[in-house]
Amino acid sequence: MTTVTSNSINKEQLNFSISRYSLLNNKGELSEELPESIADMKQALHAYKTMVLGRAFDKKAIALQRTGKLGTYPSILGQEAISTAIGVALDEKDIFAPYYRDLTAQYLRGVSLKEMLLYWGGSEQGSNYQNCKKDFPVCIPIATQLSHAAGAAISLKVQGIHQAALVTCGDGATSKGDFLETLNLAGAWQLPLVMVVNNNQWAISTPRSVQCAAQTIAQKAIGAGIEGVVVDGNDYFAVLFAIKEALVKAYSGKGATLIEAVTYRLGDHTTADDADRYRDPKELKQAWKNEPIKRLQNYLLKHNLWNEDKERKLIELVASEINESVQAYLDEPKQGPESMFEFLYESIPENLYDQYAEAKYQRFQTEIDKM
Amino acid sequence: MTTVTSNSINKEQLNFSISRYSLLNNKGELSEELPESIADMKQALHAYKTMVLGRAFDKKAIALQRTGKLGTYPSILGQEAISTAIGVALDEKDIFAPYYRDLTAQYLRGVSLKEMLLYWGGSEQGSNYQNCKKDFPVCIPIATQLSHAAGAAISLKVQGIHQAALVTCGDGATSKGDFLETLNLAGAWQLPLVMVVNNNQWAISTPRSVQCAAQTIAQKAIGAGIEGVVVDGNDYFAVLFAIKEALVKAYSGKGATLIEAVTYRLGDHTTADDADRYRDPKELKQAWKNEPIKRLQNYLLKHNLWNEDKERKLIELVASEINESVQAYLDEPKQGPESMFEFLYESIPENLYDQYAEAKYQRFQTEIDKM
Amino acid sequence: MSESHVKTLELTLIESINLALNRAMILHPEMVVLGEDVGVNGGVFRATEGLRDKFGLKRVMDTPLAEALIAGITVGMAAQGLRPVAEIQFMGFIFAAMEQLATHAARLRNRTRGRLSCPMVIRAPYGGGIHAPEHHSESTEALFAHIPGLRVVIPSSPVRAYGLLLSAIESNDPVIFLEPKRIYRLTKSNVIDNGKSLPLDSCFILREGKDMTLVSWGAMITETMQAAKILASKDIDCEVIDLATISPFDRETIVHSVKKTGRCCIIHEASRNCGVGAEIAACVSEFAFPYLKAPTSRICGYDTIMPYFQNEQDYLPSVEKIVDTVVASYASKKEAAYANI
Amino acid sequence: MSESHVKTLELTLIESINLALNRAMILHPEMVVLGEDVGVNGGVFRATEGLRDKFGLKRVMDTPLAEALIAGITVGMAAQGLRPVAEIQFMGFIFAAMEQLATHAARLRNRTRGRLSCPMVIRAPYGGGIHAPEHHSESTEALFAHIPGLRVVIPSSPVRAYGLLLSAIESNDPVIFLEPKRIYRLTKSNVIDNGKSLPLDSCFILREGKDMTLVSWGAMITETMQAAKILASKDIDCEVIDLATISPFDRETIVHSVKKTGRCCIIHEASRNCGVGAEIAACVSEFAFPYLKAPTSRICGYDTIMPYFQNEQDYLPSVEKIVDTVVASYASKKEAAYANI
Numbered sequence A, B: 001m002t003t004v005t006s007n008s009i010n011k012e013q014l015n016f017s018i019s020r021y022s023l024l025n026n027k028g029e030l031s032e033e034l035p036e037s038i039a040d041m042k043q044a045l046h047a048y049k050t051m052v053l054g055r056a057f058d059k060k061a062i063a064l065q066r067t068g069k070l071g072t073y074p075s076i077l078g079q080e081a082i083s084t085a086i087g088v089a090l091d092e093k094d095i096f097a098p099y100y101r102d103l104t105a106q107y108l109r110g111v112s113l114k115e116m117l118l119y120w121g122g123s124e125q126g127s128n129y130q131n132c133k134k135d136f137p138v139c140i141p142i143a144t145q146l147s148h149a150a151g152a153a154i155s156l157k158v159q160g161i162h163q164a165a166l167v168t169c170g171d172g173a174t175s176k177g178d179f180l181e182t183l184n185l186a187g188a189w190q191l192p193l194v195m196v197v198n199n200n201q202w203a204i205s206t207p208r209s210v211q212c213a214a215q216t217i218a219q220k221a222i223g224a225g226i227e228g229v230v231v232d233g234n235d236y237f238a239v240l241f242a243i244k245e246a247l248v249k250a251y252s253g254k255g256a257t258l259i260e261a262v263t264y265r266l267g268d269h270t271t272a273d274d275a276d277r278y279r280d281p282k283e284l285k286q287a288w289k290n291e292p293i294k295r296l297q298n299y300l301l302k303h304n305l306w307n308e309d310k311e312r313k314l315i316e317l318v319a320s321e322i323n324e325s326v327q328a329y330l331d332e333p334k335q336g337p338e339s340m341f342e343f344l345y346e347s348i349p350e351n352l353y354d355q356y357a358e359a360k361y362q363r364f365q366t367e368i369d370k371m
Numbered sequence C, D: 001m002s003e004s005h006v007k008t009l010e011l012t013l014i015e016s017i018n019l020a021l022n023r024a025m026i027l028h029p030e031m032v033v034l035g036e037d038v039g040v041n042g043g044v045f046r047a048t049e050g051l052r053d054k055f056g057l058k059r060v061m062d063t064p065l066a067e068a069l070i071a072g073i074t075v076g077m078a079a080q081g082l083r084p085v086a087e088i089q090f091m092g093f094i095f096a097a098m099e100q101l102a103t104h105a106a107r108l109r110n111r112t113r114g115r116l117s118c119p120m121v122i123r124a125p126y127g128g129g130i131h132a133p134e135h136h137s138e139s140t141e142a143l144f145a146h147i148p149g150l151r152v153v154i155p156s157s158p159v160r161a162y163g164l165l166l167s168a169i170e171s172n173d174p175v176i177f178l179e180p181k182r183i184y185r186l187t188k189s190n191v192i193d194n195g196k197s198l199p200l201d202s203c204f205i206l207r208e209g210k211d212m213t214l215v216s217w218g219a220m221i222t223e224t225m226q227a228a229k230i231l232a233s234k235d236i237d238c239e240v241i242d243l244a245t246i247s248p249f250d251r252e253t254i255v256h257s258v259k260k261t262g263r264c265c266i267i268h269e270a271s272r273n274c275g276v277g278a279e280i281a282a283c284v285s286e287f288a289f290p291y292l293k294a295p296t297s298r299i300c301g302y303d304t305i306m307p308y309f310q311n312e313q314d315y316l317p318s319v320e321k322i323v324d325t326v327v328a329s330y331a332s333k334k335e336a337a338y339a340n341i
């Protein structure tokens, strides 16, 4: 704390800081050696494969939407590194509260592609995850998932479980009260919570600059008395390192971390959006140069961990997994109308019986008609 | 921005700061000469008198509540400097959005003591200010007034009026989404807005430390990209200086400021509260040493601007003004039941006519009964 | 406006909303438009398309992503000389704005005994049927209708959308203006851009009839009118009323109609329990009881959560359901009651 | 629990709430209590008094001042193994929590097809009559009753408060538990601390009668019972039903009663328009129509903003108003109708 003179009176300065880093550049070169905690190359390869799968699935999902076989779908194009690093970093027993661009993290957690298709295909069955039963489903009302994750972190703390909750959101979400209320609580209660912001520069048509005048989003952590970190969100290693550090901190009871991962949304906001209406094509072209998959691929190629042959095989495998999942999704029968009542309350309240019966009858009618 | 090594990789540090200052100590001594902008001694005397009036009114209001003549009332004890400095600093054409401990600011803006008594005495008439028609009324839902003030600031900006909006809230309020959403907008839109936090260390029974882990509340400004300032809230001059600087900045289109004024709530939260249940009496005793009125009095005495005689006269004058206002308040007839309908919509909707008639009849009945 | 400048256009409902916004921006220099993506993008449904280019940054504002804030600054602007028209992107996201709407927008006039007021409009697309993700298909008009001090308005045609939006903007009361997105682009009709508003205290009789009063609003007017046509072919002559101003509502016209027909059926998309239909049914019972030949029935969304889109048609009341219910109700005899009187 | 340990205590309603919380904390080790000032201070009405000392910091949490956050973390905790009971200090401040309650608490089970659920309670004191400042006297139960997936419960006596709060806590559905603060300390009665909960799907018949069914809840039960007594002296024998579980509600008992009495009157403190009374009136009309001898009437708060306390008695329905309305309704003849049938 230094004392400087401003205007006409003496003012003491209180200083605060956040840190920023990256490890991998666009050519696949590291700025320094990988720290041990993230140097596992098998893991890096797995991450790479997942990112490729994610991008291929994304393309397929958009195609399905265009042909009326899927509902509105939010592309993850260009943002694969963040979510993949999350999936790699998280322990099975951690609790994950995703937002709607967490395809690869969810996939690594065990959510099947079929489940994701069901979800975006308009069926609640898509959130009945068979393999990560405690994770939260995708959250649509922006930023509201943050306090759920805080609640999960409290639950871990109260129960004396040394795990963490991790939650994601977009840059737009950081303007909403829930984000800041949660951040504040995370500090006040020193919660085992990791908050990762996918700063893809846009909230639908609203650019990052309209959301906030601060230089970084990570500096919002300062107001909550917690650590804030900015990482290059297209740098898989940097994101992974940041998350792993934050998780270790959380496990050991040292509190929460806000991680801003800076990336770029290379697609439209969703299939319902047309980014050409508001985005400068030059900006997009520029952003493609920094995209994360090519960058990690360059690294793997350079270290002889990857080659064209493997790439070809991967693409085939990925295509067949995706196609199988799509088929399974398309084959899944639509739920009956009575399903509206079956998960509403723990058991169906008496005064809903007549409506429930009506819905059942509706199903019966439809089936009769099909005969 | 310096580069330091933390853990195992290179991290760049991004640095931010806020400023903190005070001018007047408990003995009434200045740490440096008063800057010209606040050196008007007539103004300082007026402020002192207002603070004395505020404290006397406060005492009276509590007494009225105890005898059933007023509703729940929130004491301003110990926090008089902040609100008084606001009242002194604001230009008539600025827009003020107060919270419920802004008695003296409101008084200086032209709200009569009778109006305030009517308000806390359970009548909407108390917010029908006759002398500052554009100011917002007292706001009960915590922190919601902040966005009203932002709206007012937008209105000024859109209309090209070079004034400012000023809004206050407590330390507890800074945990609520509205506070942070507004702060963020104030930065993004560079609004002519001044946000003053009365940090009186408590939100009912909840201490400042439970609200937030940050060292100061002012540092929340960093996350919004605006200027944050901490001042000694019991130091009339420091508060006044901070607000004046912020207002000048706002007038000249340079944006918003967050001012944290650190003080102490010497009373109960309201007359419905009993602080003995949760507050250490030692803390209270300690806090009394820093209270703002004595401090300013010491200064004025030291500079021969004040003396015992004047004090005696002031107390008399204040008492009579208060007594007159109390009498006027007690004499004010209760509004009729039909008044519920008369300000609900611009005109009474047709399907409320029957209810309106019923309410009118209710009044008629009551008057008949009184005969 | 000189009559020679008045244009007649064939428009969809969303286009007529856009037209009304344009017209109102010209008529009211103090009007501003704000919300998420309302600027360059023209709103996700294009309701505000072109406004930014025409009226500039200062009158058409893209806000940060924060509904409570949008409502709060709208209140602040309205109280201080502007006439803000805010968009909430989807009604499913209006909940965060509830505190500002219920505790301030609805109350500022009453709280200050008329000193300050809130001439503001909150527009939001509402309702199901467009195959959207969760939370994009809600109909929660009843929540706002229960808050005294707010007005709730829902248009059901391009012409009424134009006239009602103008009156909502001109009103010095806060208005929640809900737009039935399912019929945003369903049909076109001739809208005269004459700047004339429609009254905020009248419902619209869309079809006269003598046997049964059907009360509906928003997108369900489509199914209700279709049902009325089918019912006519079954010799049940329905009077169809578009409630339009949901709260305060035009009780008199409805009661008058039911006194004539002796029967009433209310159709809405929202869940039945404590929906607006309950209020109308209760009023009918209170004010037209001696004229009732059959119990008032409600055809509503189920008392469940609006399902994801694979099942949304199972939730929404169908033409068939309306027809069946009306036929059953029409057939029901009152005689059973006599025994008990 | 062995019967020998069961204590009977003479308690006020607020004391019985405190007792139920204590009992539930013992019965359910996964239960936690949270909210503003619920810890050291024991809540502004002392509902949580003593809990912190007994159960510690980890199970009794003072939160920052943020209602949306309180509701959101409650959802998160409930989904992840805890059984949170959160306090919203006054119902007038629950609006900021609406988004979490409507879009998550109410939906998490349905959204995940039962994989996750929200066994949680939101307690809030509600209603007028205690001379409090603005926003401290609201009755907005209808807003929650209209949200499928939530349960809304309101006790009206110390015994029912104890039993219903226990069942709310034991329920694996999210429950909005509203406490009529006007009668927090009005009377005492004997409460047996046996840990026994009351059903969440039944209303309570507080008085049997044959001429008229009076349905009410919360603090208004007091005036309703007083009115019933006066009416009895005028030879109108009222059946008084405490609705208690506002949503989902026990339609059957009410309809059954109205079938017997032929007349129904609903009394509530909340505004009339789209209040819960409308739902009950609509149901009575739908399910007991042939038995009705008179229109169902509603005695409610006006469709105005709850006035500041100088006028709050003008707003609240009085015993006199109940008596007058019932007498008028009882006298009303159905004959008028016959002409039109």
Ligand SMILES: Cc1ncc(C[n+]2csc(CCOP(=O)(O)OP(=O)(O)O)c2C)c(N)n1
Binding pocket: A101, A140, A141, A142, A169, A170, A171, A172, A173, A174, A198, A200, A202, A203, A204, A265, A269, C036, C065, C067, C089, C093
């Ligand atoms: C509370 C709420 N308001 C509005 C929306 C509509 N909406 C969906 S996504 C979105 C933008 C989100 O931007 P950001 O947080 O940056 O995430 P991104 O989509 O860019 O990943 C908006 C406004 C919503 N889902 N929830």
Ligand SMILES: Cc1ncc(C[n+]2csc(CCOP(=O)(O)OP(=O)(O)O)c2C)c(N)n1
Binding pocket: B101, B140, B141, B142, B169, B170, B171, B172, B173, B174, B198, B200, B202, B203, B204, B265, B269, D036, D065, D067, D089, D093
């Ligand atoms: C939204 C909301 N929640 C809760 C309350 C009840 N309440 C009134 S004052 C208060 C504490 C406020 O503390 P702070 O902001 O520090 O202001 P102070 O009273 O200390 O000046 C609370 C919780 C309220 N008025 N509004």
Ligand SMILES: [Mg+2]
Binding pocket: A170, A171, A172, A198, A199, A200, A201, A202, A203, A204
């Ligand atoms: Mg974004």
Ligand SMILES: [Mg+2]
Binding pocket: B170, B171, B172, B198, B199, B200, B201, B202, B203, B204
């Ligand atoms: Mg405080």
